[in-house]
Amino acid sequence: MSLPLHELVRRFGELTEEDYCVLSIMERNLGKFREVPYQVILQSIKFSETKLERSLEKLHRLRLIWSPKGKKIAYVLNYLGLDALALRTLSSKGIISGLGMPIGMGKEADVYDAISREGRRLAVKFFRIGRPSFKKYERVRESLVRVHNYLEASIKAAQMEFKALLLLVGKVPVPAPVYRTRHVVVTELFEGIELASLSELENAEKVLLKIIDAIKSAYEAGVVHRDLSAYNVLIKPDGSIMLIDWPQWVKRSHPQASLYLERDVKNILSFFARKWDVRNIPPEYEKIIEEITGKSINIYYE
Ligand SMILES: Nc1ncnc2c1ncn2[C@@H]1O[C@H](COP(=O)(O)OP(=O)(O)OP(=O)(O)O)[C@@H](O)[C@H]1O
Numbered sequence: 001m002s003l004p005l006h007e008l009v010r011r012f013g014e015l016t017e018e019d020y021c022v023l024s025i026m027e028r029n030l031g032k033f034r035e036v037p038y039q040v041i042l043q044s045i046k047f048s049e050t051k052l053e054r055s056l057e058k059l060h061r062l063r064l065i066w067s068p069k070g071k072k073i074a075y076v077l078n079y080l081g082l083d084a085l086a087l088r089t090l091s092s093k094g095i096i097s098g099l100g101m102p103i104g105m106g107k108e109a110d111v112y113d114a115i116s117r118e119g120r121r122l123a124v125k126f127f128r129i130g131r132p133s134f135k136k137y138e139r140v141r142e143s144l145v146r147v148h149n150y151l152e153a154s155i156k157a158a159q160m161e162f163k164a165l166l167l168l169v170g171k172v173p174v175p176a177p178v179y180r181t182r183h184v185v186v187t188e189l190f191e192g193i194e195l196a197s198l199s200e201l202e203n204a205e206k207v208l209l210k211i212i213d214a215i216k217s218a219y220e221a222g223v224v225h226r227d228l229s230a231y232n233v234l235i236k237p238d239g240s241i242m243l244i245d246w247p248q249w250v251k252r253s254h255p256q257a258s259l260y261l262e263r264d265v266k267n268i269l270s271f272f273a274r275k276w277d278v279r280n281i282p283p284e285y286e287k288i289i290e291e292i293t294g295k296s297i298n299i300y301y302e
């Protein structure tokens with residue numbers, strides 16, 4: 001079931017050119033003001049103040065913007081406002097022709113099924129940093145420290161994820177990157193489920209070895225995932241896998257890279273030991289782990 005994009009945009013409440021113009025002004029000022037003063041918006045428009053007031057009223061009613069100190073004083077852009085801008089871009093550039101159902105609604109991102117103009121199935125990930133859980137944000141904060149608000153943090157996270165995917169595609173099983181705008185990353189859809197949610201798995205060791213190969217290939221491409229777990233590995237019934245969710249990645253040259261790599265490897269090995277009772281891997285794979293992490297394989301089985 002696919003919701004045509006124009007329908008979705010209509011849901012945002014028959015937005016006009018003026019409305020999009022106001023949203024764009026809000027977006028341009030994201031890094032400058034915590035709350036964009038009314039006067040700043042007024043100075044930036046090329047239409048009348050009456051139209052501006054009408055537009056602000058509508059955007060506020062639809063919750064695309066918010067006026068924490070009262071109307072005509074200052075406004076902030078909400079995620080919904082940034083979504084509207086992103087969706088308009090995705091539509092006008094012809095990246096997606098319809099948005100489908102949510103396939104992953106989580107702490108940090110909402111992922112939707114979508115369809116390209118050519119009928120290809122896509123995954124559209126809307127970052128939502130700062131929503132209810134701060135835990136993961138705390139972990140990635142280091143790289144986001146200079147941003148002023150969560151919307152900017154989400155834009156930064158989307159940029160980071162897209163950059164990782166561009167570096168890795170073709171070398172590591174990751175969803176092929178298609179496009180990024182603002183806080184939204186579009187990739188190919190992988191029709192698998194999270195490894196963590198499987199209740200049966202044939203040939204668990206083989207799957208583990210594929211993941212180790214993928215970690216190694218990413219490392220060779222200069223990238224450490226840094227949040228690798230069974231939740232961020234998707235798997236299909238045929239056993240093919242995909243490593244997802246890369247916004248917090250670091251370069252191999254990062255001072256903490258080996259620590260993060262070790263943690264990723266440990267997460268995966270202990271998951272397979274605990275859940276699937278895989279406690280031994282072939283010596284050549286032990287060697288891979290020792291080579292990339294610089295640590296004896298024994299520490300992973302303690
Ligand atoms: N390319 C994709 N193909 C298919 N499903 C995907 C894809 N990307 C993400 N998903 C689904 O959306 C979920 C969330 O995606 P992701 O792990 O990238 O975001 P997240 O930041 O971890 O969000 P959450 O807070 O929900 O865990 C995934 O667990 C998966 O079920």
Ligand SMILES: [Mg+2]
Pocket residue numbers: 231232245
């Ligand atoms: Mg995830």
